[in-house]
Amino acid sequence: MGVSGPRRSPGPPDGGWGWVVLGACFVVTGFAYGFPKAVSVFFRALMRDFGAGYSDTAWVSSIMLAMLYGTGPVSSILVTRFGCRPVMLVGGLLASAGMVLASFATRLLELYLTAGVLTGLGLALNFQPSLIMLGLYFERRRPLANGLAAAGSPVFLSALSPLGQQLLERFGWRGGFLLFGGLLLHCCACGAVMRPPPGPSPRPRRDSASDAPSGGRTRRRLLDVAVCTDRAFAVYAVTKFLMALGLFVPAILLVNYAKDAGVPDSEAAFLLSIVGFVDIVARPACGALAGLARLRPHVAYLFSLALMANGLTDLSSARARSYGALVAFCIAFGLSYGMVGALQFEVLMAAVGAPRFPSALGLVLLLEAVAVLIGPPSAGRLVDALKNYEIIFYLAGSEVALAGIFMAVATNCCLRRSRDASPSPGTEGGASDTEDAEAEVDSEPLPTSTEEPGGLETLEVPSPGTGPSEPKVEAELGLDSESV
Numbered sequence: 001m002g003v004s005g006p007r008r009s010p011g012p013p014d015g016g017w018g019w020v021v022l023g024a025c026f027v028v029t030g031f032a033y034g035f036p037k038a039v040s041v042f043f044r045a046l047m048r049d050f051g052a053g054y055s056d057t058a059w060v061s062s063i064m065l066a067m068l069y070g071t072g073p074v075s076s077i078l079v080t081r082f083g084c085r086p087v088m089l090v091g092g093l094l095a096s097a098g099m100v101l102a103s104f105a106t107r108l109l110e111l112y113l114t115a116g117v118l119t120g121l122g123l124a125l126n127f128q129p130s131l132i133m134l135g136l137y138f139e140r141r142r143p144l145a146n147g148l149a150a151a152g153s154p155v156f157l158s159a160l161s162p163l164g165q166q167l168l169e170r171f172g173w174r175g176g177f178l179l180f181g182g183l184l185l186h187c188c189a190c191g192a193v194m195r196p197p198p199g200p201s202p203r204p205r206r207d208s209a210s211d212a213p214s215g216g217r218t219r220r221r222l223l224d225v226a227v228c229t230d231r232a233f234a235v236y237a238v239t240k241f242l243m244a245l246g247l248f249v250p251a252i253l254l255v256n257y258a259k260d261a262g263v264p265d266s267e268a269a270f271l272l273s274i275v276g277f278v279d280i281v282a283r284p285a286c287g288a289l290a291g292l293a294r295l296r297p298h299v300a301y302l303f304s305l306a307l308m309a310n311g312l313t314d315l316s317s318a319r320a321r322s323y324g325a326l327v328a329f330c331i332a333f334g335l336s337y338g339m340v341g342a343l344q345f346e347v348l349m350a351a352v353g354a355p356r357f358p359s360a361l362g363l364v365l366l367l368e369a370v371a372v373l374i375g376p377p378s379a380g381r382l383v384d385a386l387k388n389y390e391i392i393f394y395l396a397g398s399e400v401a402l403a404g405i406f407m408a409v410a411t412n413c414c415l416r417r418s419r420d421a422s423p424s425p426g427t428e429g430g431a432s433d434t435e436d437a438e439a440e441v442d443s444e445p446l447p448t449s450t451e452e453p454g455g456l457e458t459l460e461v462p463s464p465g466t467g468p469s470e471p472k473v474e475a476e477l478g479l480d481s482e483s484v
Contacts, residue, residue, distance in 0.1 A: 013197055018137030018145075024190035025130040025149040028088075030156025031095075031187060032127040035180075036064040038160035039115065045173040050108050057108070060116050062373075067120025068127065069372060072365030075128040076358045077222040084129035088191025091125025092184065094118055099181030103174045115177070119184070126187045128365070132358050133194045135349050142349065143296060147287015147342040154279040154338075224359035232351035233360055235410040239403045240344070240364055243307060244371035246399030247340065249379045249392060250314050250333060251275060254326075257389045261321045274330040275337070282338025290343060303347045304407035306339035311401025318393035375399075 012018070043057045050057070078087045098118030105111045131149075138145040167176035227233050251272070258268035286306070290299050313336055317329035345361070352360040379392050 012135075012137050012139040012142075014138050014140045017193075017195070018134075018197070020193050021130075021133050021137050022145050022149060024193050025134045025145075026152040027156075028126045028130040028152070028187060028190050029149050030152030030160075031184065032068060032123045033153035034156035034160050035123065035184075036061045036068070036120075037157055038164050039064070039180075041161055041164040042168055042173040042176060045168060046108075046111070049173070052108055059108075060111050063112055063116030064120035064123070066369055066373060067117055068124045069365045069369030071121055071124045072128060072362035072369075073223055073359075074362070075124050076362030078125065079129050079132060079358050080222045083196075084133050085191055085194045088126050088129050088194055089188050091122045091129075092187030092189075092191055093122070094125065095122025095187055096181045096184040098122060099177050099184060103177035103181070122184070122187070124365075126191065128358070128361055129194065130190065131345055131361060135354050135357055136197050141291060143290035143299065143343075143346050144284070144287045146346045146349075147284045147290070150287070150338075150341045150345075151280055151283040153341060154276045154283070158273070158276045158280070223362065224356055225363070227352055227356045227360045228363065230352060230356075231414055233348075235407065235414065236348055236351055237364055237367055238410075239304075239307070239407040241367050241371045242399055242403035242406065243340070244368045245375040246314070246396030247310065247337070248372065249376055249396040251337070252376055253379065253383065253389060253392060254330070258323075258326055260389060261326070263323050263326065267323060271326055271330050274327060275334040278331055278334030279338040279341070282335045283342040286339040286342040287346075290346060299343060299350060300347055300411045301408055303340070303343040304404040304411070306336055306343060307404030307407065308401050309404075310336035310340060311397045311399070311404060314393045314397025314400065318390045318397070 039061055040058070043060075046057045046060075047053065075087065095118075098114045098116075098120075101118065102111055102115035105114060134145055134149055135142065164176060164180070167179055171179065228237075254271055254275075255268050258271055259265065263271075290296060290302055295302060310333065313329065313332045317325065317332075320326050320329050348360060348364065349357055375396075379396065382392055382395075383389060
């Protein structure tokens with residue numbers, strides 16, 4: 001095809017430098033999910049110094065989480081425009097600068113803008129690109145890789161909360177924020193290892209009249225909103241919205257629910273540790289299970305099973321009052337919660353594919369941000385109004401179980417029938433048929449059109465020998481002519 005030098009198969013390497021990328025993704029995921037919760041150990045000191053209530057102070061974590069989820073499309077656009085590594089480096093600097101500036105805050109508004117907005121944006125600019133790079137380096141072992149990376153969330157939450165308490169006692173909240181800012185610089189180190197996977201050089205596309213005015217270059221939209229018309233994405237988006245309404249509510253209310261049932265404070269706080277320990281084991285174990293040849297083509301059903309198990313756990317434990325019953329609930333909840341965390345991004349990757357994953361992930365995170373801002377706050381208001389936790393567990397469990405049922409029914413009725421009606425080579429077995437798919441790609445002729453499926457144009461691709469020394473995002477996102 002006119003490309004000199006040794007040629008590697010077009011699939012992801014499934015190892016090599018990918019293990020370094022996996023380690024970086026583990027760290028970034030841990031910071032993204034664990035850091036907003038770990039900051040809560042400073043709330044009492046902030047309330048005392050600023051003379052504010054708990055709800056006003058808790059907005060620091062809420063804004064941080066809202067930025068993490070709500071800026072998904074922004075992160076997608078930046079990744080498509082500049083690539084994963086530059087975005088993650090900038091994100092690490094923003095996250096660190098936010099906490100450093102917060103240590104000098106004299107008003108809550110300044111904390112909202114620094115620790116909330118700035119740090120939250122920095123975490124978002126690290127989290128999404130790390131998942132994209134993970135999908136580029138792993139395909140055959142991708143479920144296991146996703147499970148191991150997702151385990152960073154409970155591990156870092158278990159480590160950051162005690163660390164924050166020690167920093168608070170030794171240096172006060174200002175010193176703790178300053179040191180946490182330095183700790184977040186590790187995100188820059190994680191971004192530095194996110195080099196594009198090795199592969200064949202981009203093949204030159206055939207000339208056409210449409211690219212003549214642009215000097216032989218083609219363009220691609222920065223955010224592929226056309227992915228919303230994909231049935232698999234629509235099913236996943238609705239499932240995630242229903243899931244996010246109730247998934248986080250029991251964990252947020254668990255400690256207060258146990259105290260209300262007469263459990264001592266120290267034992268009530270230990271319940272969350274039980275959830276975390278089980279979660280740490282469940283995520284990589286579920287990732288390895290989903291990677292089995294017989295189960296991987298049915299990963300969507302495994303995800304729906306995890307959701308239904310989580311919802312039924314909430315429903316069956318709504319009247320749990322004894323400490324033993326609450327411990328049993330925490331074990332079952334941590335197991336199903338870990339399964340959901342390990343599978344959620346694997347299902348999305350399998351549904352939309354690597355080229356559309358950045359845009360799909362950004363849109364899903366935005367949708368999830370809306371659900372997170374509706375679900376937990378509404379549950380808190382119901383508790384204040386009704387003084388009853390039981391109805392909250394029923395409501396949250398029903399929402400999560402409904403998400404699982406919808407995922408299973410829609411996958412079976414809509415997606416499977418659609419695939420049966422128009423089968424395509426190499427897609428029936430899902431992502432596990434990597435070798436067959438790669439062989440087909442090698443044998444297929446180059447596309448003659450300058451547009452991608454769905455009517456999307458491609459990013460600017462410099463002519464061979466004229467571009468910069470570092471590959472652009474086309475190579476990172478697998479958008480060269482071999483993987484399209």
